[in-house]
Amino acid sequence: MPFIPHTKEDTEEMLKTIGAPDLDALFDEIPANLIIDSLDNVPVGLSEMEITRLMHRRAAQDGAPQCFIGAGAYEHHVPQAVWDVATRGEFYSAYTPYQAEASQGTLQTIYEYQTMITELTGLDVSNASLYDGASGLAEAALMAVRGNRKNKSGRILLAPGVNPRYEQVALAIAGSQGITFDRLPMDRATGNATATLDDDEAPVAVVIQQPSFLGTLEEADRLTDWAHACGAFVIAVVNPTSLALLKAPGHWGEKGADIAIGEGQPLGIPLSSGGPYFGFMTCKQQQVRQMPGRIVGRTTDLNDETGFTLTLQAREQHIRRTKATSNICTNQGLMVTAATIYMSLLGYDGLRKVALRSQQNTTRLVAGLTAIDGIERLFDGPHFHEAALRFDRPVAPVLEALAAQDILGGYDLAASMPELDNAVLVCATETKMDADIDAYVAAMAHIFAKETRRSA
Amino acid sequence: MSELPGDLLYTSEHEWLRREDDGNVTIGVTDHAQAALGDLVYVELPELGQDVESGGDMAVVESVKAASDVYAPIDGIVVAVNEDLADDPERINADPYGDGWIVKLQPSGDIDEGALLTPVAYQTLLDEEDA
Numbered sequence: 001m002p003f004i005p006h007t008k009e010d011t012e013e014m015l016k017t018i019g020a021p022d023l024d025a026l027f028d029e030i031p032a033n034l035i036i037d038s039l040d041n042v043p044v045g046l047s048e049m050e051i052t053r054l055m056h057r058r059a060a061q062d063g064a065p066q067c068f069i070g071a072g073a074y075e076h077h078v079p080q081a082v083w084d085v086a087t088r089g090e091f092y093s094a095y096t097p098y099q100a101e102a103s104q105g106t107l108q109t110i111y112e113y114q115t116m117i118t119e120l121t122g123l124d125v126s127n128a129s130l131y132d133g134a135s136g137l138a139e140a141a142l143m144a145v146r147g148n149r150k151n152k153s154g155r156i157l158l159a160p161g162v163n164p165r166y167e168q169v170a171l172a173i174a175g176s177q178g179i180t181f182d183r184l185p186m187d188r189a190t191g192n193a194t195a196t197l198d199d200d201e202a203p204v205a206v207v208i209q210q211p212s213f214l215g216t217l218e219e220a221d222r223l224t225d226w227a228h229a230c231g232a233f234v235i236a237v238v239n240p241t242s243l244a245l246l247k248a249p250g251h252w253g254e255k256g257a258d259i260a261i262g263e264g265q266p267l268g269i270p271l272s273s274g275g276p277y278f279g280f281m282t283c284k285q286q287q288v289r290q291m292p293g294r295i296v297g298r299t300t301d302l303n304d305e306t307g308f309t310l311t312l313q314a315r316e317q318h319i320r321r322t323k324a325t326s327n328i329c330t331n332q333g334l335m336v337t338a339a340t341i342y343m344s345l346l347g348y349d350g351l352r353k354v355a356l357r358s359q360q361n362t363t364r365l366v367a368g369l370t371a372i373d374g375i376e377r378l379f380d381g382p383h384f385h386e387a388a389l390r391f392d393r394p395v396a397p398v399l400e401a402l403a404a405q406d407i408l409g410g411y412d413l414a415a416s417m418p419e420l421d422n423a424v425l426v427c428a429t430e431t432k433m434d435a436d437i438d439a440y441v442a443a444m445a446h447i448f449a450k451e452t453r454r455s456a
Numbered sequence: 457m458s459e460l461p462g463d464l465l466y467t468s469e470h471e472w473l474r475r476e477d478d479g480n481v482t483i484g485v486t487d488h489a490q491a492a493l494g495d496l497v498y499v500e501l502p503e504l505g506q507d508v509e510s511g512g513d514m515a516v517v518e519s520v521k522a523a524s525d526v527y528a529p530i531d532g533i534v535v536a537v538n539e540d541l542a543d544d545p546e547r548i549n550a551d552p553y554g555d556g557w558i559v560k561l562q563p564s565g566d567i568d569e570g571a572l573l574t575p576v577a578y579q580t581l582l583d584e585e586d587a
Contacts, residue, residue: 149503289498289518314497314523323513323525 062273063406066436068365070386070427071213071411072133072163073277074266076241076354077431079345082268086338094276096128096294096333106333107308110296113340120243121236121260122250123282128294129336130279130328133263137166137207137237138173139281139292139326140259144205144233145179146325147258147290151231154178157203159193159223160186161212162237164416191216191379191388193223202230208257209237210246214417215362215386215425216379217246224253236260240267240280242384244352245359250282259283268342269335278332278339289315292326357430358385361437365428368441374448378423386427388413388420395424401447407440458487458582461553465569466578467529472553473572476560480535481567484557485517485526485548488582493519496545501537502559508532510571515558517548529572532561 006014011023020026027035046054067075085091090105097106114126130136141156158167160183167181175181184193184206191214206227210220220236227234236249236257249257265277283291289312297311317324346354362385369375369389378388391398395412402409410426417423428437465473470489474482490496500516508514508528515526515537538557541547548556573581 289500314518314521319521320523323523 065403065406065408066432066440067271067408068426068428068432068440069408069411070215070429071425072165072263073271073274074239074241074358074385074427074429075271075431076266076268076358076429078268078270078342081345082338082341085341086334091337092334094331094334096330096336102310104308107296107310109337109340110294110333111298111308112344113336114296116340116343117240117280118282120240120248121238121280121282122248122256123260124250124285125288125291125295126280126282127291128296129264129330129332130261130281130293131330131332132265132275132277132279133237133261134163134166134169134279135173135328136261136263136279136281137162137235138170139279139328140207140235140261141170141174141179141181141205142177142326143259143283143287143290143292144235145177147287148204148231148233151202151204153201153204154180155201155203156181156205156207156235157227157232158183158207159209159212159218160184161191161193161214161216161218162207162209163213166209166237189379190381192218192381203227203232205233205235205258206230207235207237208252210249211239211242211384211386213425214379214388215383215427216388217382217384220247220249220252222253224255224257228253228255233258236262238262239384240264241351241355241358244348244355246384250284256284258287264332264335264339267339269338276332276335278330278335288312290325291315292324293328293330354430355385358428359383361385361428361430361432362387362426364434365426365432365437365440368437369426369444372441372445372448375444378420385429386425389424389426390420391422391424393422395422398444398447399424402440402443405443407443409440409444458491459553460487460575460579462575464553464575466573466575466581467527468573468581469527469529471526471529473529474557475567479562481530481532481561481563482557483526483529483559483561484552486578487552489524490549490552490556493517493524494521495519496548499538499541499545499548499558501539501541502534504534504537506534508534508561517545517558526558528561530561530567531564533564534559535562536560 110128117126130139145154156179158181171181187194208218208220208223210218212218224234234257238249238260240262249260261279261281263277264280269277294310295312296308299307299309301307313319315325317327366387370377374392376390378390395414399409399412410424413420413423413425470486472484472486476482496517496519498518502514510528510531512528513525514528517524517526537559
């Protein structure tokens with residue numbers, strides 16, 4: 001999809017056609033006192049050489065630590081071919097296009113992506129992506145409120161294991177539209193939702209994260225059936241890698257989740273200090289008109305040939321204006337292209353191997369760490385590739401001591417879930433070798449022994 | 457030249473109203489509106505028993521190229537919706553004043569006919585839009 005800018009002649013011809021003397025005249029309606037002459041706080045532009053040097057210097061500050069942090073973003077091996085192909089000129093745009101600009105190849109890539117994501121989640125329809133998993137929850141909440149018209153409460157109930165950041169983002173986006181977010185109580189033994197309604201007001205939707213933010217596995221079937229019995233929609237928040245092993249949300253309980261969203265980063269997107277990532281979203285056919293964003297469909301053209309086209313566009317802002325389902329207009333097209341290539345290269349078996357190896361590695365790590373005096377598992381029950389541990393001492397100094405040895409030891413839960421005392425999330429994906437895990441365990445044992453000796 | 461039955465009332469939003477013998481009011485979109493929208497693919501209907509206020513949106517008609525709100529022309533309660541449109545929205549294209557009706561309202565009070573358009577007034581509006 002080439003980008004061809006206007007020539008000077010093009011611009012002059014257009015200005016002449018509409019009778020404007022110059023480009024600035026198009027902005028005459030902006031009051032003069034609102035216009036600034038210069039951007040004092042923005043530095044001057046750098047040359048390619050200068051910016052390359054600057055970015056290399058900053059990247060080097062990260063060092064090359066072993067990362068055992070998950071908590072929503074996961075380090076997975078990305079085959080070299082993923083970004084070699086995704087950065088080809090034909091694909092190299094971040095923009096998720098509207099019809100007029102879309103090439104058949106771009107549309108087909110998105111269509112293949114949608115097909116893969118609907119298969120993974122077990123639901124009928126996928127959109128062409130969202131910004132990230134967190135904003136995906138906000139869009140799913142808004143969608144549930146539009147779709148579940150019998151319930152006017154605007155009340156969304158979150159399982160206790162929903163990522164706290166997702167709740168913050170959803171509240172920031174949807175909170176001003178009369179939508180409230182409450183938490184279901186947590187069973188302290190398992191870390192999971194107890195699924196009892198504490199008052200009379202039925203929720204418009206129940207959000208279930210599987211695996212939970214704390215790494216545990218919710219009773220998704222039971223929760224889904226309970227939510228549906230309350231007349232609520234079920235919004236599933238899922239990790240795409242885990243879906244190679246766990247039941248797809250479309251098959252939860254008797255009727256399946258109504259909407260599924262999640263963070264797409266594990267599918268071939270590097271951690272990159274936090275972004276760009278992309279969000280995915282699927283739903284049941286009945287809710288397709290409530291779904292935000294682009295949707296690509298396959299059709300037959302006048303010559304009876306298969307073609308791809310944006311479909312159901314009447315929901316969108318360029319047609320429906322203020323009444324559109326959403327104003328999202330994502331720039332995550334390149335991330336989606338990478339994810340599509342990643343899934344194509346791995347296939348179902350490959351993704352399953354990644355998931356299994358990550359689960360096994362985390363099991364090895366948890367076994368090693370909990371053999372240390374002063375470390376125990378926070379919850380009983382199974383985990384996927386992440387687990388919550390409790391230390392007998394504050395977490396932060398321990399993580400600092402590990403970082404000094406180039407080990408990012410885990411995600412301190414003190415800030416986001418302070419009610420869980422001295423709790424930390426650890427994760428070992430398939431990128432970790434047994435030796436890496438054993439080295440981490442040895443370093444941790446050393447720190448715990450030294451600290452204990454000092455305090456004795 | 458679009459069809460314009462003389463026994464109906466109209467609105468500037470290109471909707472029509474028929475006062476039924478039982479006191480209820482049937483509402484749809486005009487022939488002009490369906491022609492402008494093109495082939496309809498979906499109609500979102502209100503809930504039975506829903507209160508609507510004059511000027512508020514109560515339904516959505518969606519074609520391959522646009523989605524438009526259908527506004528309540530009077531205050532009232534939704535007493536019937538045309539369920540057939542769920543499977544066959546093109547009824548609105550084929551027969552906008554008959555099988556393509558959308559909603560029946562029970563008016564909450566007297567209908568202010570002065571706020572609505574006669575067939576002649578609606579025709580004038582269409583002529584002006586064309587001009």
